[in-house]
Amino acid sequence: MESSDVELDLQRSVQAVLRELSAQAPALQSNQGMWRWSLHKKVERDPGKSPVLVRILLRELEKAESEDLRHVIIPLLHTLLYVLTKATGITEELYRRTYKFCTRLLTLPAPYCTVALDCAIRLKTETAVPGTLYQRLVIAEQNLTSELYPYQERVFLFVDPELVSPSVCSALLLEIEAAQVHQTPEACMRHVVSHTLQAALGDTCHASALQRKLKASPRRALERYFHAVVAAVEQMASEPNPSREGHLERLEEIYCSLLGPAAAARGSCCGDPLQDPQPSIPLPSPHITFHLWTDEEQLWKELVLFLRPRSQLRLSADLEALDLQGLWPDRELARASMLSTDSGIERDLPAGADELPVPGSPELERAGLQRKGGIKKRVWPPDILMPACWDGPQGLHRRTGMPSGDGELLPGVSRLHTARVLVLGDDRVLLGQASHRPKKRETQKFCLTPRLSLQLYYVPVLAPEEPASCRHSELRELATFLGRADPWYQNTVNTLCPAIHKLAEMPPSLDTSRTVDPFLLDVITYYVRMGTQPIYFQIYTVRIFRDLSQDPTEDIFLTELKVKIQDSKFPKDGFSPRRKGAAEGPGAELSICYQKALLSHRAQEVTGSLRATGLVLKALPTSDTDGSGPTHTPPSAAPVTDHTCLNVSVTEVVKSSNLAGRSFSTVTNTFRTATIQIQSQDQRLLTLLLDKDSRRMYRDVVRFEVAPCPEPCSGAHRSKAPWLGSHQPEVDRTKAKPKPLLMPINTFSGIVQ
Known part of the structure; x- marks a missing residue:
């Protein structure tokens, strides 16, 4: 297809997305959300179309700015940023032009300036170090081990079995399992190395030869190349004024070591005119775990299991003890004092005293209750003051490598884990419990708040007994309000309600060789990645x-x-009896x-x-x-x-x-x-x-x-946080007004005025 035909085809798809944002015709409303999905699929199948689509989206954004068409600015920004995250071959001029446009939007009121600032922060790093957004996204979502970028994310998909039919659960499980079969750690590391080198080297990179070489590399060699690429990107991105030329030199060295000096030299000098079309580098879907909500404490247990691996955390001694009390069962936050009975002389210690006991062994249990050489006091109070906002960074620094919007909540601990809880089902039934239960447990075991960013997402699905006529026209109150507040949520997420039932009612395909695009999984993935602006609800x-x-x-x-x-x-x-004469x-x-x-x-x-x-x-x-x-x-x-x-x-x-x-x-x-x-x-x-x-x-x-409903930890008593210095005044909560418990549901833009 010629370049003019490609541009015309993409232009028609973009115009269809813009038309459905203000469509009132039922014919267009019935297919809402499909145009955005098909637009992203076009560039995913043919990555060479990405620069053309970026120019079209940027042109439409500039037109919307000049004509003050604000209702299309945020949807176009999200679409543009999603394309830039996955694309390679984007010129530096396009990056800088997009970045300047985002900075001009900072003069607009919220939420336009908020979304624009989020995009500008990501684009600034991507302009200087191409491939950063893709690399960090894959590392975090797939929980790949990296010391320079230790952040981990997981999507917890919770459904109510009494509201969501077994056919819907089966359809979702099939899509999730089919997508994650091919998302092995080796495959994800190959995607990161290949995407980063192609994004940085551009046309001088032999994409097909590079991917063949990576597939043939053993696991040990692949890990070495992966860590080298991550180190080059993260070290350059951490510099205040990164030099793109120096970054390219480091990646060229890795590229030459992969393909050999001769192949790399041929590509850098004259390219390869007989080279195959640019192969597609997929963006793996996030790691999603499927759960039927049958226990009120189930979310808490899953979050604790998510935080259990602590190999990458550097905690102080007090916080290590706090972790043990919070993460191990039957351990309470209590002060324990025990007088030592040994002499304190080294020769009187039993043999092997310097060896650490095996986790879970009886020796470790006894070590947690006594201490040789003096009196041990656990000074962490059970009524510890919980920070007011536990839901973590609300999207601003989610992809920029910064730990949290409010810094370290406790000494030595930063929020390296992000749990994206996606509630699927009827309105209100699970959302309140998802926000209230973990916070209530924090009053007893304070272990999640300092290290976890909890993000809530909501996809409405009507109950199985709902009539078919209501499934397509009527959503519940909460979903309806979110759709009115955020039109892009209405077009992207609320349209999943009838689509989920349609897919569940379709007979399963007997042709296992035919590849089917997972529509539900793709839309859910787009929502949890781009939905960064919360709307707060009072419980x-x-x-x-x-x-x-x-x-x-x-x-x-x-x-x-x-x-x-x-x-x-x-x-x-x-x-008491009723009074006489009462009517x-x-x-x-x-x-x-x-x-x-x-x-x-x-x-x-x-x-x-x-x-x-x-x-x-x-x-x-x-x-x-x-x-x-x-x-x-x-x-x-x-x-x-x-x-x-x-x-x-x-x-x-x-x-x-x-x-x-x-x-x-x-x-x-x-x-x-x-x-x-x-x-x-x-x-x-x-x-x-x-x-x-x-x-x-x-x-x-x-x-x-x-x-x-007040915050579970905002009781009327006095408490002094132990990590505060001696110059800090004592926190007197007897006079403080209890803070209300708010439940943030993430949307794409928040409430659009």
Whole structure:
């Protein structure tokens, strides 16, 4: 195909992506997300098209900037950066032109400036050291061993077996297993070496000969070339003013040692006109583990297993003890003191005392409980102060090699691990637990927060019993809100909902030799790689009283709490009789006390009683103009939750009298609040339904209280962090307001204003 035909074909595909961003026609909406996927597949099958596509995308971005078409800027930026990550043969002029464009976008408001800054940081390193983005991405996602880049990532795919059908689970497992069969460590190291050399050397690199040589190399030689390439890239990228010429010289030496001086000299002098077309270098999908969410503690256990290998960590003595207490079972964060009974003289020590015991042996268990030569105290307090933001770097330095946006949380520890928890299923059921459970466990075993960046992702899938007509037109509230907030999320992720069911309903292919492009896996991979901007949601806690004389039951919800009036009544004993003259009618008499949500933040408490047939408490805004609900902040700022509130709808019973007698009608009243307490005043009991989950239904409720869920470690007590110096003041948390527990769901741009 001629160059003009290639450019015309890619231009049509880019225009199709832009049209579907503002498409209202059902014909276009039914295929949303396919154009972006097919566009990336075109350059993946023919890498020589990458420079042409980069020019087209850059031209469209400059056009959108001049015409102020902001709704296409972020999708085009993500598409461009994804192409640049995988491409080779991009000229330095194109890199610099793209970098300058990103810097011009820094004058725009958030989230445009935030996404542009993220792209500019990555492009600055890629311009000076080509191949850095691809190399770091593969090393982290495939957990390849590298001392110069020790970061590791893993995608945890969690599904609810009661909401996701077995056919959907089988389809996902087939795609994941089929992709990971060929992603051996040797194959990934070959991809890194080949891509880095081609990106740096350009046309002078014999791509086909290089890949043949790497495939024929034994494991030991391949590791040597891999570590040499990684060292050349990372050392150059760490310099404040890297020299591209010096970087090319180092890679040419590695290239000559691979192919030999004669072959390398022929390529650098005259090239090879008979060379085959440039072979494709695949970008391996991330390491994904598939889990059925059957245990509330399952996520915590998987994260602990992910952190268990500690070969690359350099911890202080206190933190080594902390790791043992946090990662080993049945070890509590407690102070242990034991008086030594030995003489302290070296000759009295038993033989072999200098040898370290084998992990898991009885000697190690005893060594953890006593110490020779004095008194041992574990000074790490169980009520250790947890940092306010545990979700780590929110995308800004995710691919630039920097450990964390807030530096080292503890001495000697940096966040080298990133866990990307992808929740697949119905709204609200698993997301709240994914954010709340690990933090609650941190109050007992403080081992994940200092070393782990937890990122949450969400892909909606309707329940199997949903009718087919609803699968294509109706998403749940959380997915609908995310789609309104971020149009690129709507086009890329929400379209997976019908696609997943379509793929699951297709019969399996009997032709095993035919290669099928894994659409679901590719879209999920694109989402977890490019979704770096979080939207924060407030988690609410509800205290449920079935008996006012007993302790309440506590639970959490994310988006909705629905209250219904039961037909059953209180037992006659233990309840005051109704007052005389009280009118019978539908519903129940409720006493309500709530704190009114005001923009001035003044505390205004409202109390009253009314007869109602039901209530609905919603945490999500009901329209695009509603200012309540989740908020988005750039990574450099703290999440703002001042305007987060509950929208309460009460179905009130109104009594009226006329010539025909008394009649009752209902009217819906709405108000906003941050906290609310409701108690039944007559013999009617209440039923609570949390997040539309029938498994979390509470019957025979007398009273319930709703408030923002606080951070599990923000209790009202004093604590002094032991790693702070003596000049640091003591942290007094008795006067501090409890920090709200926020759940960040990653999207591509956050909330687009």
